[in-house]
Amino acid sequence: MSTAAVAFKKDAVRLSADLRHRALIQGALSKYELKRDEKQALFQDWQGARQLAAETKWEAVNHLDTYLDQFVRGLEARGTKVHWASTAQQARDIMVGICREKSARSIVKSKAMTAEEIHLNEALEHAGFDVVESDLGEFIVQLREEAPYHIVFPAMHLTRGEIKDVFERKLHDAPSDSPEELTMVARRVLRQKYVQADVGITGANFAVAETGMVSVTENEGNARLTAALPKTMITLLGIEKIVPRLEDLALFLPMLATVGAGQLISGYNTMYGGPRQPGEADGPEEFHVVLLDNNRTAILADAEQRDSLHCIRCGACLNVCPIYRNVGGHTYGTTYPGPIGSVITPNLRGLQEWKHLSYSSSLCGACTEACPVKIDLAHHLLQNRRNASRQKPSFLQRMAFKLFAPLATKPWLWSLLVTKGGRFGQIFHGLVKGTRLDPAYVWTKTRDLPPIARQSFKEWWKERK
Amino acid sequence: MTVTLFIPCFVDLLYPQVGIAMVKILEKLGHKVECPDSPACCGQPAFNTGYWDESRDVAVKLLEQLKDAEVVVIASGSCGAMMKVFYPDLFAGTPHHALARQVSGRCFEFSQFLVDQLGVTDLGAQFPHRVTFHDGCHSLREMRIHAAPRRLMQRVQGLELIEMKQTVCCGFGGTFSAKFPMISTAMGEVKCGLALDTSAEYVVSCDSSCLMHIQGLIDRQKKPLKTIHLAEILAQS
Amino acid sequence: MSERENILARVKEALTVAAPLPGSHHGAHAEPASLPTQEDHRRVLPLVGESFEERVALFAKNSDELRSDFKLLIDQSELVAALNKLRAAEGWTRVASHKGSLTDAACQALGLPVLLTDAGFDKTELEKCPVGISECDALVAQTGSVLVTSRSAGGRALSVLPPHHVVLARRGQLVPGLPEAFALVKQKYGADYPSMISFITGPSRTGDIERILVLGAHGPKKLTILCF
Ligand code: SF4
Numbered sequence: 001m002s003t004a005a006v007a008f009k010k011d012a013v014r015l016s017a018d019l020r021h022r023a024l025i026q027g028a029l030s031k032y033e034l035k036r037d038e039k040q041a042l043f044q045d046w047q048g049a050r051q052l053a054a055e056t057k058w059e060a061v062n063h064l065d066t067y068l069d070q071f072v073r074g075l076e077a078r079g080t081k082v083h084w085a086s087t088a089q090q091a092r093d094i095m096v097g098i099c100r101e102k103s104a105r106s107i108v109k110s111k112a113m114t115a116e117e118i119h120l121n122e123a124l125e126h127a128g129f130d131v132v133e134s135d136l137g138e139f140i141v142q143l144r145e146e147a148p149y150h151i152v153f154p155a156m157h158l159t160r161g162e163i164k165d166v167f168e169r170k171l172h173d174a175p176s177d178s179p180e181e182l183t184m185v186a187r188r189v190l191r192q193k194y195v196q197a198d199v200g201i202t203g204a205n206f207a208v209a210e211t212g213m214v215s216v217t218e219n220e221g222n223a224r225l226t227a228a229l230p231k232t233m234i235t236l237l238g239i240e241k242i243v244p245r246l247e248d249l250a251l252f253l254p255m256l257a258t259v260g261a262g263q264l265i266s267g268y269n270t271m272y273g274g275p276r277q278p279g280e281a282d283g284p285e286e287f288h289v290v291l292l293d294n295n296r297t298a299i300l301a302d303a304e305q306r307d308s309l310h311c312i313r314c315g316a317c318l319n320v321c322p323i324y325r326n327v328g329g330h331t332y333g334t335t336y337p338g339p340i341g342s343v344i345t346p347n348l349r350g351l352q353e354w355k356h357l358s359y360s361s362s363l364c365g366a367c368t369e370a371c372p373v374k375i376d377l378a379h380h381l382l383q384n385r386r387n388a389s390r391q392k393p394s395f396l397q398r399m400a401f402k403l404f405a406p407l408a409t410k411p412w413l414w415s416l417l418v419t420k421g422g423r424f425g426q427i428f429h430g431l432v433k434g435t436r437l438d439p440a441y442v443w444t445k446t447r448d449l450p451p452i453a454r455q456s457f458k459e460w461w462k463e464r465k
Numbered sequence: 466m467t468v469t470l471f472i473p474c475f476v477d478l479l480y481p482q483v484g485i486a487m488v489k490i491l492e493k494l495g496h497k498v499e500c501p502d503s504p505a506c507c508g509q510p511a512f513n514t515g516y517w518d519e520s521r522d523v524a525v526k527l528l529e530q531l532k533d534a535e536v537v538v539i540a541s542g543s544c545g546a547m548m549k550v551f552y553p554d555l556f557a558g559t560p561h562h563a564l565a566r567q568v569s570g571r572c573f574e575f576s577q578f579l580v581d582q583l584g585v586t587d588l589g590a591q592f593p594h595r596v597t598f599h600d601g602c603h604s605l606r607e608m609r610i611h612a613a614p615r616r617l618m619q620r621v622q623g624l625e626l627i628e629m630k631q632t633v634c635c636g637f638g639g640t641f642s643a644k645f646p647m648i649s650t651a652m653g654e655v656k657c658g659l660a661l662d663t664s665a666e667y668v669v670s671c672d673s674s675c676l677m678h679i680q681g682l683i684d685r686q687k688k689p690l691k692t693i694h695l696a697e698i699l700a701q702s
Numbered sequence: 703m704s705e706r707e708n709i710l711a712r713v714k715e716a717l718t719v720a721a722p723l724p725g726s727h728h729g730a731h732a733e734p735a736s737l738p739t740q741e742d743h744r745r746v747l748p749l750v751g752e753s754f755e756e757r758v759a760l761f762a763k764n765s766d767e768l769r770s771d772f773k774l775l776i777d778q779s780e781l782v783a784a785l786n787k788l789r790a791a792e793g794w795t796r797v798a799s800h801k802g803s804l805t806d807a808a809c810q811a812l813g814l815p816v817l818l819t820d821a822g823f824d825k826t827e828l829e830k831c832p833v834g835i836s837e838c839d840a841l842v843a844q845t846g847s848v849l850v851t852s853r854s855a856g857g858r859a860l861s862v863l864p865p866h867h868v869v870l871a872r873r874g875q876l877v878p879g880l881p882e883a884f885a886l887v888k889q890k891y892g893a894d895y896p897s898m899i900s901f902i903t904g905p906s907r908t909g910d911i912e913r914i915l916v917l918g919a920h921g922p923k924k925l926t927i928l929c930f
Contacts, residue, residue: 245737
């Protein structure tokens, strides 16, 4: 097993038995579920909307070269500087370089999973910059020095008490544990940061090819402020974020909000097409857009799983995933947890190292059903398993299946070894059942096994004939 | 009509009564039932683990056996999904692809077959109990079976159906339950919790494998709940 | 080769193999002939009534749920009265705003010192203003959103930095849904887009602590929409 797999198993064992964690997550998500269902029901045709969204993303991703070109030309026409990064390292270097050139002291950042993906904060801090996360949830996990637990709700795993504790420790300011007061503490602290910051960094949810704009979705107004006050603005996004036309957002914005957070539409949806233009009151003097590949083109090259680039990072698949809900976001050890993470991480970061994520699924398909852009998530897990064992088969497993084939296809062997042999084995099973000597221990540790029937169906059928 | 019944391994060994109930119901409806002697497996375990070549070794035998079947009724939604939905994927690019597509078009899960193919909903069964229904994930999301079992239950005298608040996986997932037993168990506990919340006496399903998982937890944790396959209920009169 | 060329070359190479069409696993779908039209979008999105009254009612209902303060007023004199009431209630001593026919009239009626953002401003001063008063491009019934741009609403900061954002709108600015709002943006600015286009939907909000709604996370704690 890879080191990542060992860590995953260890944390999964601990958290799936942690009833407090289970109750916390189920509780947090049950509020979301009510709102999501209510908003989804307002759509005249939700399934139709999914199909349109999937077709739109399909068009964008399958003509990515054309649309990227159009997107970039639009941005450049209005004075935006566009950078291309093949790797995470290149993206970090570009962004550190911009901050150096601007002699920035402080940087304010709004939530961006892509920045998590390239470990941007570490790089900026290492280069001597002061970086503060402005999204409340991100701000909280940054104070706790941990990764976001969820791609939409970063601090979902924390209670107000835990948040009060970290505010006390790090900000020396936590009047009470009321969410209202804690939020106001963060507001006070961060307001100063916006006004002082030299550089503002955002992510993007969509890149509009037609008009050369990035679209940023948020609820708090922190990205709006990040894009309004600092003199330099940088937006980092993956090349797959493209939608062809501005009006495509009329479909995507409400869908994202509906399944992402149970809202009709998020608090702020903002399209940025350039730095401050002549005649405008404010806005950054410079606008940089960094386009990141970081193995996205490798996924693009896999036609079977190309649709995983349709992802709009709404988090819906995480929310419905029984694995995610039981092991929690940190257990994955990846930037993108949950079903989408289990699909793309092995393809972004190494199949053998990360294939355990594709195996840790009952293939229930709740993710596929939830995905607003119809990514075939559950089937991609199967394909990852196939690719992994094709590339590097496990000798034991293959032998087991090889031996199973004649057993399953030869009735007399089946009857002798499985039916009769099973009954024989069962006589002794009682002696070791549920103990470590039990060959079925992985099952019987927590569950009972039914007995083999005194007369199997096949025996009954034969007798009857 | 001649119905070829496919009895998967766990029904054969652990729940023969489910298969027997299906035979009786189909015969009562006037159909001839055939039950090929082999294979005992559809090849799903190897398929789900990623060993598609080994899966085909098993599946190809089954395909050949079912080549001339008029219709194939499968005593499990999960094996049904394997044969109906995944065989065409499994055999894509092999000489058996056309046959796989042909056979998969004639495959039906038991309740689906009764309602959608035969148009039967009332079997004159009686089952005076409060029940809740577990949708096996493969039945629900691969086979798209939702209404059929419910319509059948509606016509069972005395049966009261109370739906669970959420539609979630029972945590079985085949080899998943052995590879990640703790996650699987946690999922099963959530499922049992939802079922217990309905105050039903029985969890009913079209998937014996899910019921095996649920029953295994119930027995270990001594919960006041029983499991039963839909076919067993339908055969009661 | 530049990274731009490298990436585009990889993209082109990858796309030489065709991908399965969306939704093809469960029953084949034909390749979409064209992108969805506005009609297609309207057909699937939440329903919005035909008449002005239905649309106002929907906007009001959404505002209520969002905790925006939406007032439909009869005329300019009611607008002035509503502003003066807010001023008294919140003790405004000055306001921030921008040049515009609605805002000019409003500021004049209020008679308070005004920080105008149009020609550049000191952000610390703007931060201290108790209210930002702006115009907008549209109100969206379907979502309860206010559409603003950096050109129509005094730049980027005015609508998010002060703790209270007051939006002035005319009845004719109410559009049914997002498809119409985007069409309006295209038609109005298509030749030369402002650098920022923003749909503001309710006051700033967060649910990041135990999924409990708190208003005023970073942006305005209050959003007032005065429409006449
Ligand atoms: S895979 Fe689909 S459901 Fe999951 S985050 Fe992406 S878009 Fe949302």
